[in-house]
Amino acid sequence: MLISVIGLFGLQRADELYGASRLFERQLIWIGMAWPAMLAVTVFSYRPLRHLSPWLYVGSLLLLVAVLFMPQINGSRRWIPLGLLDFQPSEPARLAFILALAHYLMYRDSQRTVRGLLPPFVITMLPLLLILREPDLGTAMLFLPILYTMLFVAGARPAHLLVAALIGIAMLPVMWQQMSREQKSRVVMVFNQKDGGVAPTGDGFHLHQSKQVFALGGLWGSIAHDEPIIDDPSAYLLPAARTDFILSIIAERYGVAGAAVLLLLYGVIVVRGLAIAKRTKEPFGRLAAVGIVTMIATQALINASMTVGLMPITGITLPMCSYGGSSLLSTCLAMGLLMNISMHPGYEVAGQV
Numbered sequence: 001m002l003i004s005v006i007g008l009f010g011l012q013r014a015d016e017l018y019g020a021s022r023l024f025e026r027q028l029i030w031i032g033m034a035w036p037a038m039l040a041v042t043v044f045s046y047r048p049l050r051h052l053s054p055w056l057y058v059g060s061l062l063l064l065v066a067v068l069f070m071p072q073i074n075g076s077r078r079w080i081p082l083g084l085l086d087f088q089p090s091e092p093a094r095l096a097f098i099l100a101l102a103h104y105l106m107y108r109d110s111q112r113t114v115r116g117l118l119p120p121f122v123i124t125m126l127p128l129l130l131i132l133r134e135p136d137l138g139t140a141m142l143f144l145p146i147l148y149t150m151l152f153v154a155g156a157r158p159a160h161l162l163v164a165a166l167i168g169i170a171m172l173p174v175m176w177q178q179m180s181r182e183q184k185s186r187v188v189m190v191f192n193q194k195d196g197g198v199a200p201t202g203d204g205f206h207l208h209q210s211k212q213v214f215a216l217g218g219l220w221g222s223i224a225h226d227e228p229i230i231d232d233p234s235a236y237l238l239p240a241a242r243t244d245f246i247l248s249i250i251a252e253r254y255g256v257a258g259a260a261v262l263l264l265l266y267g268v269i270v271v272r273g274l275a276i277a278k279r280t281k282e283p284f285g286r287l288a289a290v291g292i293v294t295m296i297a298t299q300a301l302i303n304a305s306m307t308v309g310l311m312p313i314t315g316i317t318l319p320m321c322s323y324g325g326s327s328l329l330s331t332c333l334a335m336g337l338l339m340n341i342s343m344h345p346g347y348e349v350a351g352q353v
Contacts, residue, residue, distance in 0.1 A: 002265055003320045010242070011024045011027055013253040021242070046337055050103055053096070056096040064093055076134050092326075092330045095292075098334075101291065102150065105287055117167075124143050137315065140175075145298045213248045216236070217255045247318055
């Protein structure tokens with residue numbers, strides 16, 4: 001909840017810099033739906049999801065196929081228009097994938113063999129390749145870290161995980177071919193970036209401006225100054241400031257200290273989430289908890305890294321902080337599920353009839 005509130009502060013600052021928008025009010029509406037949904041997920045035990053998870057996974061694949069036939073928006077097909085709002089299938093597909101993988105791995109020991117790693121890879125690659133076709137490189141990058149972490153917790157041998165990593169590396173040319181020209185250029189730009197000077201044109205513009213806006217906040221942010229540090233408005237120009245680069249806006253307003261507090265909150269989620277997984281005896285819940293923690297940690301790490309030029313700009317949002325209804329709602333549902341798992345750490349023994 002604190003992360004979402006900080007995100008609202010970032011949206012408010014973006015309105016001050018770039019003009020008023022309706023996104024602040026819309027995000028409030030989404031929060032008004034996401035927070036109750038998060039709490040509602042904790043009411044009943046998560047255990048019935050074990051039987052529903054394969055169907056949720058198949059349904060998510062059908063939605064990922066359907067979105068490829070939707071009209072393009074900004075050069076990609078990521079959203080299904082539903083009138084008042086647009087639905088992004090790749091967001092709930094992540095959680096459906098985690099549940100399906102947890103269901104497959106919970107009572108098996110086949111992942112301790114190289115051959116046994118193939119079915120989990122198939123479960124992973126189907127949504128990954130469909131999401132790459134949208135194209136959405138950022139979301140696709142979350143699947144492999146989730147897979148490796150859940151396999152490790154499920155008991156896969158380290159040597160076999162190394163083989164799996166080599167298989168993943170071998171799949172990189174396939175993923176590269178699935179990437180658009182723009183995505184490839186963003187990967188190349190990480191190795192060609194230059195700090196300072198005039199903002200470059202083309203693909204390097206977003207990265208240059210993101211780092212510049214981040215740096216303008218200094219240690220304590222513009223909130224500590226009565227006047228802007230730089231009078232040139234172009235220095236603050238940052239497309240997608242309310243979504244992909246919300247961290248840069250928060251750093252500009254509240255400085256490195258404010259950005260550090262925000263990242264520390266994600267660290268709290270990771271530490272507490274892993275503690276929940278450790279004390280959960282039921283294997284489906286333990287694996288699902290690990291998958292959720294890995295998803296949130298990886299997404300936050302990728303977003304923060306691309307903001308400062310350590311990773312390619314992928315179009316991935318900062319979870320529960322950036323503007324975006326589908327992302328906020330699906331992540332809050334995942335958090336509610338994590339809390340649910342924490343409330344039911346042991347086995348439930350039913351009487352026999």
